[in-house]
Amino acid sequence: MFGTQSRREISHEFQPSMQYWKPSIHTRRANIVVKFQDLYGFTVEGNVDDVNVLNEVREKVRQQGRVWWALEASKGANWYLQPQISSISESVASLKLSSVANSIVLKRLIRKGIPPILRPKVWLSVSGAVKKRSTVPESYYNDLISAVEGKTTPATRQIDHDLPRTFPGHPWLDTPEGHASLRRVLVGYSFRDSHVGYCQGLNYVAAMLLLVMKTEEDAFWMLAVLLENVLVNDCYTPNLSGCHVEQRVFQDMLAKKCPRIAAHLEDMEFDVSLVATEWFLCLFSKSLPSETTMRVWDVLFYEGAKVLFHVALAIFRVKEEELLMTSQIGDIISILQRTTHHLYDPDDLLTVAFDKLGSMTTNAITKERKKQEPAVMAELDQRLRRLNSIKVDDESPSVSPVAPR
Amino acid sequence: MALITQTYLSLLSFWSTLMARTGNKNIQAKLVLLGDMGTGKTSLVLRFVKGQFYDYQESTIGAAFFTQILSLNEATVKFDIWDTAGQERYHSLAPMYYRGAAAAVVVYDITSMDSFIRAKRWIQELQRQGDHCFLTILFIDLLGNPNLVMVLVANKTDLETKRKVETEEGERYAQENGLLFIESSAKTAQNVNELFYEIAKRLAKACPMPPTGIKLHNETQGGRRLFCCTG
Numbered sequence: 152m153f154g155t156q157s158r159r160e161i162s163h164e165f166q167p168s169m170q171y172w173k174p175s176i177h178t179r180r181a182n183i184v185v186k187f188q189d190l191y192g193f194t195v196e197g198n199v200d201d202v203n204v205l206n207e208v209r210e211k212v213r214q215q216g217r218v219w220w221a222l223e224a225s226k227g228a229n230w231y232l233q234p235q236i237s238s239i240s241e242s243v244a245s246l247k248l249s250s251v252a253n254s255i256v257l258k259r260l261i262r263k264g265i266p267p268i269l270r271p272k273v274w275l276s277v278s279g280a281v282k283k284r285s286t287v288p289e290s291y292y293n294d295l296i297s298a299v300e301g302k303t304t305p306a307t308r309q310i311d312h313d314l315p316r317t318f319p320g321h322p323w324l325d326t327p328e329g330h331a332s333l334r335r336v337l338v339g340y341s342f343r344d345s346h347v348g349y350c351q352g353l354n355y356v357a358a359m360l361l362l363v364m365k366t367e368e369d370a371f372w373m374l375a376v377l378l379e380n381v382l383v384n385d386c387y388t389p390n391l392s393g394c395h396v397e398q399r400v401f402q403d404m405l406a407k408k409c410p411r412i413a414a415h416l417e418d419m420e421f422d423v424s425l426v427a428t429e430w431f432l433c434l435f436s437k438s439l440p441s442e443t444t445m446r447v448w449d450v451l452f453y454e455g456a457k458v459l460f461h462v463a464l465a466i467f468r469v470k471e472e473e474l475l476m477t478s479q480i481g482d483i484i485s486i487l488q489r490t491t492h493h494l495y496d497p498d499d500l501l502t503v504a505f506d507k508l509g510s511m512t513t514n515a516i517t518k519e520r521k522k523q524e525p526a527v528m529a530e531l532d533q534r535l536r537r538l539n540s541i542k543v544d545d546e547s548p549s550v551s552p553v554a555p556r
Numbered sequence: 557m558a559l560i561t562q563t564y565l566s567l568l569s570f571w572s573t574l575m576a577r578t579g580n581k582n583i584q585a586k587l588v589l590l591g592d593m594g595t596g597k598t599s600l601v602l603r604f605v606k607g608q609f610y611d612y613q614e615s616t617i618g619a620a621f622f623t624q625i626l627s628l629n630e631a632t633v634k635f636d637i638w639d640t641a642g643q644e645r646y647h648s649l650a651p652m653y654y655r656g657a658a659a660a661v662v663v664y665d666i667t668s669m670d671s672f673i674r675a676k677r678w679i680q681e682l683q684r685q686g687d688h689c690f691l692t693i694l695f696i697d698l699l700g701n702p703n704l705v706m707v708l709v710a711n712k713t714d715l716e717t718k719r720k721v722e723t724e725e726g727e728r729y730a731q732e733n734g735l736l737f738i739e740s741s742a743k744t745a746q747n748v749n750e751l752f753y754e755i756a757k758r759l760a761k762a763c764p765m766p767p768t769g770i771k772l773h774n775e776t777q778g779g780r781r782l783f784c785c786t787g
């Protein structure tokens with residue numbers, strides 16, 4: 152039976168090891184670049200300082216775990232799960248009070264990081280994935296997977312092409328088993344929403360979800376809730392319109408929150424979406440170290456898509472002075488790349504993201520999106536018409552209206 | 557507009573003095589790679605920039621940026637390379653990357669007819685961009701570049717046994733459209749350096765009347781600084 156497959160625990164070949172890697176005095180002297188596996192099995196290349204930071208991060212993760220256990224002990228194991236207002240007879244007022252108090256505690260706690268072991272449970276709950284799944288029969292995922300088995304579509308062909316190109320070399324993802332799991336999740340989703348189908352970028356997102364969640368099915372539901380509820384609509388649809396909107400909103404925010412950088416980049420004719428598009432589409436999984444990415448996702452699932460703006464702005468902010476000195480586009484990009492790749496301590500980034508940028512409400516962002524939407528749609532529409540005109544009359548090119556941006 | 561002209565002229569005059577002094581040209585050129593997913597764009601760039609090749613290369617999202625410097629007898633060319641994502645839906649991002657490029661490399665995979673068809677569409681789009689800009693030549697600085705050096709690259713020649721697009725087919729199309737044509741393999745490194753050398757040579761020839769996307773600059777002072785001081 153196919154049914155058992157998705158329930159099976161994903162057996163990662165690598166065991167997230169909590170071992171410390173102690174640089175010897177010789178490596179310290181020589182400042183040698185070392186290679187090692189991080190918590191999620193990714194190979195990290197770094198110098199001794201990086202190793203030390205990673206060791207500190209592991210220690211912090213452990214301490215944070217103790218905070219969570221203590222809370223579970225005092226408030227009950229599932230205190231953070233969405234309150235079920237099942238019986239109206241219950242004292243609504245006191246329930247509200249305690250759930251508000253809990254949500255304040257929870258928000259602060261989540262910004263400090265969810266212990267890796269609790270992530271599956273907490274993510275499913277706070278993102279709304281549990282609720283989403285509860286609206287369909289238990290067998291939904293297995294039925295979907297068996298129904299689409301053996302079917303070939305443009306999406307499945309592209310997925311097959313990308314399987315070995317998704318974090319190649321990873322000890323579990325890059326095995327036949329890992330490929331098969333990733334394939335089922337992506338193919339399943341491409342049938343669930345055939346308008347989205349498969350968009351490159353989702354392969355990285357789904358792969359990270361598989362590494363975190365206990366079962367393939369849970370990874371699937373996290374992907375579904377991300378695309379359908381957490382992120383802005385149409386991020387991954389065929390014209391990426393949602394993604395274009397987010398980029399414009401981001402530009403606008405950068406101008407407000409980091410005006411000096413924004414002005415400098417504009418002087419250099421550097422469009423931030425040149426780099427930020429990948430951040431938003433892969434949710435930073437291709438740019439930040441894995442535990443830092445996971446910390447961003449912790450907050451993303453609880454607080455929503457505005458978190459992506461916080462984090463993207465913070466990346467520019469932490470390197471503000473350096474960026475202001477640049478005179479070449481190449482320098483901007485290499486500063487940003489170097490920075491993101493070396494953000495081994497998630498708190499270095501998240502403290503800036505949430506404490507140094509002032510507040511950004513989801514409402515304000517929604518408003519800004521609404522404002523940008525018409526221009527984006529008009530631009531995409533114009534481009535489409537121009538492309539169509541190329542296809543139908545190759546012979547006599549007509550003058551097209553002013554080019555977009 | 558006045559400001560642009562002014563800085564441009566002062567840049568040119570600065571350039572002439574530099575030329576007189578060194579007798580060599582420094583050219584900074586934006587190069588963009590376009591083509592269907594999996595045709596080998598990233599692999600070609602990695603081969604050129606780092607001499608590396610991976611059997612499984614991560615798919616590109618949005619675009620990746622690389623730089624590489626090539627020294628010719630007549631000039632030193634610094635390439636700013638934008639390697640774009642190939643999936644059809646990323647098409648709507650492409651103008652951001654090819655805007656103002658001095659060279660465009662359109663790649664197809666000789667084992668895929670679809671990728672060849674896609675390459676032709678890219679070329680038509682770029683040409684249309686060129687026509688369009690030619691008509692609004694005054695605003696050339698903001699739009700495209702009629703002197704764009706375009707190359708059609710047939711990649712993965714090491715997979716000869718699986719070939720679906722004949723050499724002549726690519727060659728003919730390139731000829732009809734006035735493009736350079738090169739067959740390459742990122743895997744064996746065949747013709748990869750040649751591809752970039754050929755482009756560099758064309759760019760050097762096009763200078764010192766620099767089309768957009770080529771910025772003449774002084775290594776020590778930096779192009780932008782110059783703009784700031786004199787503009």
Ligand SMILES: Nc1nc2c(ncn2[C@@H]2O[C@H](COP(=O)(O)OP(=O)(O)OP(=O)(O)O)[C@@H](O)[C@H]2O)c(=O)[nH]1
Pocket residue numbers: 316591592593594595596597598599600610611612613614615616617640641642643711712713714715740741742743744
């Ligand atoms: N045999 C062979 N394989 C190649 C060659 N060039 C690239 N490949 C392989 O083809 C696959 C795709 O190559 P990429 O360089 O990632 O292709 P791309 O055009 O950048 O793809 P996207 O980023 O998805 O647009 C990789 O697995 C490469 O190893 C080549 O010359 N010969």
Ligand SMILES: [Mg+2]
Pocket residue numbers: 597598599614615616639640641642
């Ligand atoms: Mg690529």
